Amino acid sequence: MNDWEDACAFARTLPDVEMASWWGTLCPKVNGKGFLSPGREKGSFALMVTTPEKDILFETDPDTFWQTDHYANYPMLLVRYGTDSRKRVELYIQRAWWDRAKKPQRIAAGMAERP
Secondary structure (H helix, E strand, O other), X not given: OOOHHHHHHHHOOOOOOEEEEEOOEEEEEEOOEEOEEOOOOOOEEEEEOOHHHHHHHHHHXXXXXXXXXXXXXXXXXXXXXXXXXXXXXXXXXXXXXXXXXXXXXXXXXXXOOOO
16 A cells, blocks of 8 residues: 555445544444554554454564554554555455455455455
8 A cells, every 4th residue: 555545445445335434534434343544653554453463464574564552452553555565455454344344245245255
């Protein structure tokens, strides 16, 4: 992702995503649940992930995925803009959407199983 607009544009390609207020900012949401936000750190956005995924991403791609103390005990991490890991970032945006989408939305997206 090159910037927040790019991250949101990709998220909006997923079914039933709307831009709505989350923590006082317009963010992509599905079923009223946010899954990424502009974050609190310049040059990055925040993305919901599972705790096991969070640990793997920090270990395998620390140039892309990182956190501050603010996110340490929460299932969310920071994603740096402009890294070479675009496809991987897209995958984790899809997973964050899938975790919050209802079954009919998942099937409509051709994702009966978690990406």
